[in-house]
Amino acid sequence: MRLSTRVAGAIAAAALFTLVAPVPTATASPRSTCYGGRVCLYAGFDYNRGQTDHWRDFVQDDTDLSDDNWLAWDYSNSWHSMNNETSSVRNRIGCPITLWQHAYFTGAHSTFLHDSNDGFLANNAVGNNRTSSIDIWCR
Template identity: 75%
Template sequence: MRLFKKAAGFVAAAALFAAVAPAATAAASPRSTCYGGRVCLYAGFDYNRGQVDHWRDFTKDDSNFADNNWLNWDFSNSWHSMNNETSSIRNRVGCSSTLWQHPGYTGAHSTFTHNSNDGFLANNAIGNNRASAIDIWCH
């Protein structure tokens, strides 16, 4: 009888692990690689790993995110505003770029050099879900 209880406990633990394991190994966004010549922003930490896949890429300045919506994984419009919703960034544009807290390039800001990644903007001056503009220094 004791062997049966141990086996039942093992089966229950294995079933619990199987139910939890897929969430822990969820893939990053298909857009998480970020093509060269672009700065890619993501609505979720760690480039949307295991989260709703809202992303957007930029090749030039944008002084106000309020008029931009996130894109879905399939490049369709999510109809969800990106203003104050950025949680991670990849910079592949070839020069530095700065995220700004307020439209018009004002307020707290964080600068990211070419080929830099940050999957957790909460540890920067810009913070999590506070970006409202991007300034790309190439031009």
């Protein structure tokens, strides 16, 4: 009798967990959202729409993107370097940010104000696939 009470309790707990636990979905993608307080960089134009979904978000400066890898759609490491690979940006950090062509904030650059998006960096001074550092001005 005691065993069946434990089994019944375990089944009830599992059923309750199933009802209240969020279920992750394979279709959820960070490319459609850049949460407040972050700057999101994307490897593809138009925030990776229709392309390989490599992205990364930042909350502080990064002087050299060559030691950073893109994240995949499921937040796993893509093992693909971010250096000179950014094609679009969303700025939700609350202050201006600057994308720089070379590491340590040198070379051509483009500044983006808070709440600005640019899905086509090819039309900016920093250009497409040329970003090597990011300067976030919140201080």
